[in-house]
Amino acid sequence: MKKVLMYSTRFCPYCVMAKRLLQTKGVAIEEIRVDEDGSRRDEMMRITGRRTVPQIFIGEVHVGGSDDLHALDRAGKLDALLHD
Template sequence: MTQPVLMYTTAVCPYCMRAKQLLKARGVAAIEEVRVDLDPERRDEMMQKTGRRTVPQIFIGTTHVGGCDDLYALDAAGGLLPLLAADA
């Protein structure tokens, strides 16, 4: 079982799509998506939690991974799978 994954996204975001593809390739079955383009209050929430305005913003468990490039860098460094598998 993997850690829960929360991703702040918008409808037409190529980086969001790339991030989702990588997570699914690493065995993540379910991603909780928060569409900030449909809910401005959730965008404010995202900005307060992360200090960032851009999407995607990805959380694995309670860890803020960052955006798509951050996710790919974490994977390249060998840190993504251990984070996904960490005890909840």
């Protein structure tokens, strides 16, 4: 299974929903909390061009946020991306 990296904050409902979906798939998530270190939010913005959390990477692929992740799952593409 590919490495999953998620930029998140502690009280973000979208982060919780994304983590819950990934956990149902048996995925271990490396979480970077941007609310604990502002330089990590700057890093996230440089890499993704986005300010909102979560920002999710599966392997080297930037999936986007929670809505994007759930859309991939509904389309039947998330499992293939996780196991590529």
